[in-house]
Amino acid sequence: MIKVYGVHGSPFVRKVFIALDIKGVAYEIVRQMPFSGDEEYKKINPLAKVPTLVDGDLTIGDSKVICRYIDNAYPDPALYPADAADKARADWFEELGGTYVTELATGIFFQRFMRPFAFKQEPDEKLVADIIDNKLPPILDYLEGEIPANGFIFGEFTLADLSIVSPFINASYANYTVDSSKWPNLAGLIDRVKAIPQVATILAKEAETMGLKTNSATS
Amino acid sequence: MIKVYGVHGSPFVRKVFIALDIKGVAYEIVRQMPFSGDEEYKKINPLAKVPTLVDGDLTIGDSKVICRYIDNAYPDPALYPADAADKARADWFEELGGTYVTELATGIFFQRFMRPFAFKQEPDEKLVADIIDNKLPPILDYLEGEIPANGFIFGEFTLADLSIVSPFINASYANYTVDSSKWPNLAGLIDRVKAIPQVATILAKEAETMGLKTNSATS
Structure with missing residues (x-):
């Protein structure tokens, strides 16, 4: 199942949760504060920011990057314009x-x-x-x-x-x-x-x- | 013709020039320093950063946004992976x-x-x-x-x-x-x-x- 690293309340993490909910894609939340000094987390996101998304072999950070990926990989309903x-x-x-x-x-x-x-x-x-x-x-x-x-x-x-x-x-x-x-x-x-x-x-x-x-x- | 606002030497503007050159798309450079306090420029890019691209009715800032647009609007050769x-x-x-x-x-x-x-x-x-x-x-x-x-x-x-x-x-x-x-x-x-x-x-x-x-x- 998709994992989303982050916490409720982040303006960036919020976008990812909502995009996945609208697409009807199930995900697991891994509680992760940004800039926590967690060295293990920095291995998957060297910026130490949230969110990070893990989907199979793919690990990506940044809500914009993640939301575009969600829209490409799970196209229905579209969450960006087509033109x-x-x-x-x-x-x-x-x-x-x-x-x-x-x-x-x-x-x-x-x-x-x-x-x-x-x-x-x-x-x-x-x-x-x-x-x-x-x-x-x-x-x-x-x-x-x-x-x-x-x-x-x-x-x-x-x-x-x-x-x-x-x-x-x-x-x-x-x-x-x-x-x-x-x-x-x-x-x-x-x-x-x-x-x-x-x-x-x-x-x-x-x-x-x-x-x-x-x-x-x-x- | 496409206009690119910016200057040579910016790591962001450089990406846009190179992307357009590889695509073989002609463009005009409008010399614009970032954070210059130019109020007219802020009307098209409120962040006052460079580059900004104008293509017909479309005005967008940020090299990532611009490069993705260039790749969508002028697809040959592709400059991002398809998968x-x-x-x-x-x-x-x-x-x-x-x-x-x-x-x-x-x-x-x-x-x-x-x-x-x-x-x-x-x-x-x-x-x-x-x-x-x-x-x-x-x-x-x-x-x-x-x-x-x-x-x-x-x-x-x-x-x-x-x-x-x-x-x-x-x-x-x-x-x-x-x-x-x-x-x-x-x-x-x-x-x-x-x-x-x-x-x-x-x-x-x-x-x-x-x-x-x-x-x-x-x-």
Whole structure:
């Protein structure tokens, strides 16, 4: 059976779980924290990042690489556009999702979530404010121009939608939400992606694993 | 005609030029330095990185995204493996090439090449030594185990070979060469990739543009 090394809550690991769930492909989760100093893990992923996927003889890292492999090896339903130009734009959105995640996930999420809960330290709110006020808006403006007011970027849902949205899920755990009065298309896309059943299921598992408070009817 | 924004000497832009040259696709180079603060450029590439490719209505950044697009849109000759698992491994090597380039290109190359020539500063040789002695060897060990003693990773040349080699070309401009007694397969791959005619042509253009001393017969 396919093995996925990683943990619930990573914006990258999340993409792989959801892609496999949508494809209906069974997998085993091998719990692995990123950058843990685990020398055995570095033998299969020298970057020490998560996720890593093992499928038979194949061992690969990086969520973009893994998700493209899943889509090629298990083609139904397709999670990338078929047309070469659309596929390239989807790839570009996925690349962007993996870069501004640095600002969001290692910035806002690390300061407001990881520091207090994992390290018992106060968040650096000045740094968070700089990210929110200065670093993020140009990329939000760019994304806003690329996202439609309704539906998904390429009509049907693709991993480009999930890649753009995934970092904002982590930021939401740290009480940052995209301002829907300034960036309505992006804010709408986040809601539409979160409403997909396989996404909602993974987010519920994250809430359970990470001890998050949710807005469910019972809370 | 296709436009490529970038400059000779970037390990990422180099891949795109070589891929287009091998495909025999004509293109125009638009000179663009990365991180230049050029607000007009950020409208087409919000990361301010190079390369960016414009082909008709399509505008995409990131050398990996661009090279995959080139291979899909201009399929002959193929520059990635056809098999899904091999294609995934090629993708993974390309991803790795874009990460340790950070150590090599922004480390050794920046210190020893950019600092003296562009900023008239002394290189920080202590930082360079830490990269060479501590940071690079684990990734070189990993690559050594993945590269064959002869030929290319997937038999025929693919962009996985070029992606692994490209950062080491920049490091060679800063007098760093991979020790062939410790990593013979990797050192051999670097030589084999540099001997490909379209690679050699681009490297000659880099030498001319960047004012490098070469080992040609006339020097």
